Amino acid sequence: xxxxxxxxxxxxxxxxxxxxxxxxxxxxxxxxxxxxxxxxxxxxxxxxxxxxxxxxxxxxxxxxxxxxxxxxxxxxxxxxxxxxxxxxxxxxxxxxxxxxxxxxxxxxxxxxxxxxxxxxxxxxxxxxxxxxxxxxxxxxxxxxxxxxxxxxxxxxxxxxxxxxxxxxxxxxxxxxxxxxxxxxxxxxxxxxxxxxxxxxxxxxxxxxxxxxxxxxxxxxxxxxxxxxxxxxxxxxxxxxxxxxxxxxxxxxxxxxxxxxxxxxxxxxxxxxxxxxxxxxxxxxxxxxxxxxxxxxxxxxxxxxxxxxxxxxxxxxxxxxxxxxxxxxxxx
Numbered sequence: 001x002x003x004x005x006x007x008x009x010x011x012x013x014x015x016x017x018x019x020x021x022x023x024x025x026x027x028x029x030x031x032x033x034x035x036x037x038x039x040x041x042x043x044x045x046x047x048x049x050x051x052x053x054x055x056x057x058x059x060x061x062x063x064x065x066x067x068x069x070x071x072x073x074x075x076x077x078x079x080x081x082x083x084x085x086x087x088x089x090x091x092x093x094x095x096x097x098x099x100x101x102x103x104x105x106x107x108x109x110x111x112x113x114x115x116x117x118x119x120x121x122x123x124x125x126x127x128x129x130x131x132x133x134x135x136x137x138x139x140x141x142x143x144x145x146x147x148x149x150x151x152x153x154x155x156x157x158x159x160x161x162x163x164x165x166x167x168x169x170x171x172x173x174x175x176x177x178x179x180x181x182x183x184x185x186x187x188x189x190x191x192x193x194x195x196x197x198x199x200x201x202x203x204x205x206x207x208x209x210x211x212x213x214x215x216x217x218x219x220x221x222x223x224x225x226x227x228x229x230x231x232x233x234x235x236x237x238x239x240x241x242x243x244x245x246x247x248x249x250x251x252x253x254x255x256x257x258x259x260x261x262x263x264x265x266x267x268x269x270x271x272x273x274x275x276x277x278x279x280x281x282x283x284x285x286x287x288x289x290x291x292x293x294x295x296x297x298x299x300x301x302x303x304x305x306x307x308x309x310x311x312x313x314x315x316x317x318x319x320x321x322x323x324x325x326x327x328x329x330x331x
Contacts, residue, residue, distance in 0.1 A: 049074070049298055063095075063120060063176065073271040075103040076300035077132060082110030085311040090164040092156065092209065094118040094147065094201070095174030097125035099272030100222065103299035104171055104306045105129050109136035111307055113169065116141040116160040120174075139164070147174055147201035148193060157208040167212045169310045172202040172244075173222040177237035191236050198240035199247065206251065215259030218310045221248050223266040223321060228330040241266075245321055252319030261318040263309045268325030269296040292327030 080103075091108050095101040097119035105115045106129070115133045119126045121144055130140040141163045145152040160167055176197040180186050206219060223244045230238035245264055252262040268291055305322045308314055323330040 049295060062178075063098075063122070063174075073099065074298040074300045075099075075132075076106050076303050079300060080107050080110055080303055082107070082112065082136070085111045085307060085313065086169070087112030089113040089168040089310075090116070090160070090166055091169035091171060091310070092116040092118065092160045092167055092205070093171040093173060094156075094205070095222075096171075097122045097129055100267065100270060100299045100302055101171070101173045102129045102132075103303045104173065105140075106132045106136070107303035107307050108169070108310070109133040109138040109140075111311070112138070114139040114141075114164055116143055116156070116163070118143045118145070118147075118156050118174065120144065120146060148196040150200075150204055153201050153204035154208045156205060157212065161212050166214065167209050168214070168217050170206060170209050170213070170217075170219045171222070171306060171310075172205060172219070174198075174201065175222065175237070175240075177234055179233045180235070181233065183235065186236060194236040195240055195243075198237070199243045202244065202247065210255075210258075210260070213260055216312065216315075217260045218314070219248075219251070219255075219260065219262040220306055220309045221262070221264045223248070223264040225266055225268045225323065225325050225328055225330060227266060229328070248321070249319045256318060261309075261314065263314070263317060263319065264321040265302060265305050265309070266321050266323045266325065266330055267297065267302055268323070268328055270302065271296045271298055290328075291325060295326065297324065297326055 086108055089108075089112065091105075091113045093101050093105050093108070093115060096105045096115065096117040101117075101119075102125070105117060109115055109132065115138060117126050117129050117133070117140055119142070123142075123144065126142050126144065130142055133140040141160065143156050143159055145155070147153060157167065174197065176194055178190065178194075202221060221244050224238070224241040226234060226238035227241040227245045230242070245266075248262050248264045255262060302324045305324055309317065309320075309322070321330065
């Protein structure tokens with residue numbers, strides 16, 4: 001194994017050691033010291049991400065699991081490098097067991113934050129996220145439960161505060177979607193579940209968290225390219241994403257005097273378990289081919305946007321939406 005740059009957070013620039021071997025890297029990781037792969041290796045991994053067509057696959061359980069996905073998504077496990085931008089902060093992230101949420105949790109931990117991992121019931125995925133958080137030397141808290149349960153939304157906040165003492169960052173990332181050919185195929189219960197999960201829970205979590213968020217805190221909501229260009233087959237989901245952007249803009253104005261910033265990230269097609277568990281196989285096969293980059297994004301490719309919006313570097317940014325869409329513009 002060739003040499004890697006090894007450093008501890010706050011210890012200065014990486015020092016390349018040609019004598020570093022795999023066992024030493026493993027020991028450093030186990031002690032909470034992240035390693036820094038060479039720049040060229042990061043660039044190579046991000047220019048060689050898979051493009052469609054993908055193998056036939058479908059999951060019958062929503063919101064899906066990571067292990068059956070082919071190819072496996074990249075959450076930044078080997079590529080994200082922290083620099084202390086969130087040192088000492090506490091983050092509550094919904095949908096943090098897999099996909100975008102896992103990538104954000106890994107990035108936040110490597111930037112110095114403790115992370116509360118909220119998820120439905122995907123325990124194995126959540127344990128894997130927690131493992132990466134703890135390998136970065138940070139504390140994790142796993143919080144399973146259904147976001148359509150109003151009491152559970154409040155409990156997420158209460159348990160996070162009980163464990164960590166406060167909340168500096170809320171990332172509302174969890175979402176539910178199902179694909180339908182026509183409006184007549186969507187039941188009232190399905191419509192209500194989509195709204196309760198995607199926007200109702202967001203309202204309730206933020207409302208409960210605000211008393212525990214000091215000035216300088218940040219809220220980052222996950223919207224979607226569907227807020228600007230709705231997919232007719234995902235009309236319930238797309239409608240909630242439009243609501244999320246309006247909620248973000250209004251809340252940014254309400255909380256400005258409290259010193260709390262509120263922003264959105266609007267992903268395009270991203271490889272997460274939600275896709276094979278909610279879309280028909282023929283759509284999964286060519287997922288991402290419709291954007292200018294001709295591929296779906298990886299969760300790791302969104303992490304930097306969430307870090308920036310949570311960090312003090314974005315102290316004058318509030319009410320904004322950052323599009324991470326593979327070249328498809330949001331205007």
